[in-house]
Amino acid sequence: MLQVHALQKSFDGFLAVNGTTLTVEKGDVVAVIGPNGAGKTTLFHLITGQLAPTSGTILFKEENIAGLAPYLVCRKGISRSYQVVNIFNRLTVFENVQVAVLSYRKKTFNIFRPAKTMAVGETQKILDSVGLLDKAEMTSGSLSHGDQKVLEIAIALGNRPELLILDEPTAGMSPEETAVTLRLMKSLSGDLGLTILFCEHDMGMVFSIASQIMVMQQGKSIIQGPPDEVRNNQQVREAYLGGADQCST
Amino acid sequence: MILFKALFSKKSAIISILLLVLLLLLPQFLPRFYTYLFAMIFAICLLATSLNMVLGFGGMFQFHHTVFYGFGAYAFALFVTKSGLPLWIGYVIAPFCSALLGLVLGLITVRLTKLYFGMLQLSLGSLVWAITYRWYSFTGGDDGIHGIPIPDLIGSSTGAYYFNLIVTAACLLLMYIIVNSPFGRTFQGIRDNPERCEAVGVNVQKQQLVGQIIAAFFAGVAGTLFVTVEGSVFPDLMFWTFSLEILIMCLLGGWFIFMGPALGAAIIIMLRTFVGIYTEYWTLILGIVLMLLIFFLPEGVLGLFLKKAVPAEKREG
Numbered sequence: 220m221l222q223v224h225a226l227q228k229s230f231d232g233f234l235a236v237n238g239t240t241l242t243v244e245k246g247d248v249v250a251v252i253g254p255n256g257a258g259k260t261t262l263f264h265l266i267t268g269q270l271a272p273t274s275g276t277i278l279f280k281e282e283n284i285a286g287l288a289p290y291l292v293c294r295k296g297i298s299r300s301y302q303v304v305n306i307f308n309r310l311t312v313f314e315n316v317q318v319a320v321l322s323y324r325k326k327t328f329n330i331f332r333p334a335k336t337m338a339v340g341e342t343q344k345i346l347d348s349v350g351l352l353d354k355a356e357m358t359s360g361s362l363s364h365g366d367q368k369v370l371e372i373a374i375a376l377g378n379r380p381e382l383l384i385l386d387e388p389t390a391g392m393s394p395e396e397t398a399v400t401l402r403l404m405k406s407l408s409g410d411l412g413l414t415i416l417f418c419e420h421d422m423g424m425v426f427s428i429a430s431q432i433m434v435m436q437q438g439k440s441i442i443q444g445p446p447d448e449v450r451n452n453q454q455v456r457e458a459y460l461g462g463a464d465q466c467s468t
Numbered sequence: 469m470i471l472f473k474a475l476f477s478k479k480s481a482i483i484s485i486l487l488l489v490l491l492l493l494l495p496q497f498l499p500r501f502y503t504y505l506f507a508m509i510f511a512i513c514l515l516a517t518s519l520n521m522v523l524g525f526g527g528m529f530q531f532h533h534t535v536f537y538g539f540g541a542y543a544f545a546l547f548v549t550k551s552g553l554p555l556w557i558g559y560v561i562a563p564f565c566s567a568l569l570g571l572v573l574g575l576i577t578v579r580l581t582k583l584y585f586g587m588l589q590l591s592l593g594s595l596v597w598a599i600t601y602r603w604y605s606f607t608g609g610d611d612g613i614h615g616i617p618i619p620d621l622i623g624s625s626t627g628a629y630y631f632n633l634i635v636t637a638a639c640l641l642l643m644y645i646i647v648n649s650p651f652g653r654t655f656q657g658i659r660d661n662p663e664r665c666e667a668v669g670v671n672v673q674k675q676q677l678v679g680q681i682i683a684a685f686f687a688g689v690a691g692t693l694f695v696t697v698e699g700s701v702f703p704d705l706m707f708w709t710f711s712l713e714i715l716i717m718c719l720l721g722g723w724f725i726f727m728g729p730a731l732g733a734a735i736i737i738m739l740r741t742f743v744g745i746y747t748e749y750w751t752l753i754l755g756i757v758l759m760l761l762i763f764f765l766p767e768g769v770l771g772l773f774l775k776k777a778v779p780a781e782k783r784e785g
Contacts, residue, residue, distance in 0.1 A: 267667060269663070269667070288666070289663075289666045289667050290666045290667075290668075290669050290670055290671050290672070293666075293667060293668060293669035294669050298667075298668070299667060301664070305661060305663065305664045306660075306661065306664065307656070307657045307660035307661050307664065307665075308660050308661070309656070309659070309660050309724065310653075310656060310657065310660060314653060314656075314657075315657075317653065318653060318654055318657040318665065318668060318670075319668040319669070321650045321653060321654060322654065322665075322668050322669040322670045323668075323669060326650040327650055327651060327654040327670055327671075327675060328650075328651055328675075328678060329649055329650045329651060330645070330646045330649045330650075330651040330652075330682075331645060331646075331649060332649055332650065333474035333475050333645070333648050333649065334648055334649055334650045334652065334653040335474045335475075335648065336474045337650060374664070374668060375668075377668060378668055378669055
């Protein structure tokens with residue numbers, strides 16, 4: 220579904236992403252791991268169009284999407300959430316998701332129908348699936364951090380993506396909230412059959428959900444494979460896991 | 469009816485209707501000067517609300533909004549004095565002229581964001597002002613155009629009062645509908661977070677361009693209302709300091725609330741009129757009001773009022 224090949228991004232000569240390769244097949248749950256500064260978020264920015272690559276290709280459903288504007292990438296079927304909470308602060312939880320649903324349905328230039336009556340069912344269904352329905356009328360800026368991170372995912376679902384990209388979905392969450400998010404991701408992948416690409420520092424979580432893991436270091440992809448293969452890879456142990464058994468959870 | 473119910477809560481509908489009825493009856497009791505003053509206030513209320521569509525609901529720093537207002541006023545004045553065609557056509561054409569200017573300036577300015585957008589807008593608007601100011605043969609230069617013939621039916625102070633009230637009310641209703649439409653919802657999304665909005669598939673620049681055209685259109689309508697009351701136009705209508713004044717009205721009234729800017733406009737014009745009687749330094753008072761506003765009322769007068777009167781969860785946009 221997604222093939223990233225020899226991707227490079229240079230910031231004034233510094234190669235944040237340097238020849239990265241990544242493959243995501245339909246139905247996969249792919250985790251990208253690597254130390255801080257390895258280029259994970261940059262890689263995601265490149266895929267979703269927030270940044271334009273210096274060179275390399277990004278094939279999504281056989282089509283090169285490298286360098287497309289973010290809204291066009293989104294319309295191709297890729298949605299994303301952000302590492303730092305990135306929501307519509309002054310809008311209610313309901314409206315946050317509705318903006319995405321309305322955009323998906325190409326209604327953003329409709330000026331004469333009340334928005335209140337539109338896309339209500341679908342928006343509520345999404346909120347229900349992530350467990351935010353009871354908070355639908357709250358202003359999103361007043362939610363707890365954990366709920367805001369979940370709302371992040373809910374907004375991304377509003378575009379009915381085929382590929383969902385989550386940038387550290389559990390960053391800053393309490394263990395309980397992390398468990399909830401993990402359950403949510405499992406149900407998105409299991410029940411809805413969504414293809415998910417995410418990056419995460421919580422190794423327990425990565426190894427419990429990912430079907431494929433790609434390890435990045437200094438902008439390069441070291442290896443991509445099933446969890447067991449990655450866990451036992453000597454190069455990964457040395458480079459990232461420090462040889463310790465952190466990943467054995 | 470369903471549409472109506474989706475837009476208005478019972479309370480806001482009742483308040484709006486009561487206010488409208490009150491304003492319809494008012495000229496019976498008001499001295500002529502006040503009728504004139506109110507007619508002017510209506511025009512400025514419309515102008516401030518049109519600015520707030522892009523400012524408070526779109527997050528665009530539209531620093532020079534009155535250029536569209538002045539452009540509409542000039543378009544109307546020139547049409548009436550030069551074309552010889554019926555007056556009503558001028559009322560229809562002028563707002564579209566403003567919208568066209570909104571399109572032209574917008575195509576250039578929406579490429580930039582935030583302050584850069586505002587600065588470019590300010591300079592392009594000033595350019596339009598400078599042309600108007602200098603082009604004596606066509607616009608009358610710094611003299612402007614005076615004695616524009618408006619029939620008494622709408623040109624007398626009572627006539628202008630009713631005309632402006634009805635047009636303003638209709639335009640506010642239209643803008644209210646737009647703000648609450650999917651377009652308006654998306655616009656508010658862009659205000660809160662343009663980056664995220666683009667990531668959910670919204671063409672932000674196009675959305676902002678359309679928003680600016682709509683706002684310019686309504687500013688143009690306000691421009692024709694000004695001519696209806698005043699019977700003249702002059703370059704000051706599109707001078708940048710006037711834009712700032714309108715901006716302050718939005719902030720004073722409450723720029724996240726639909727009716728906030730209209731209230732702000734009413735307060736500032738009253739203040740200017742009545743304080744102006746006692747001192748020529750009324751801008752000093754404006755400065756103090758502005759400072760108090762920034763420190764104590766970040767959400768504006770109406771924002772404060774709603775905070776006190778309505779519980780947070782039930783508040784409307």
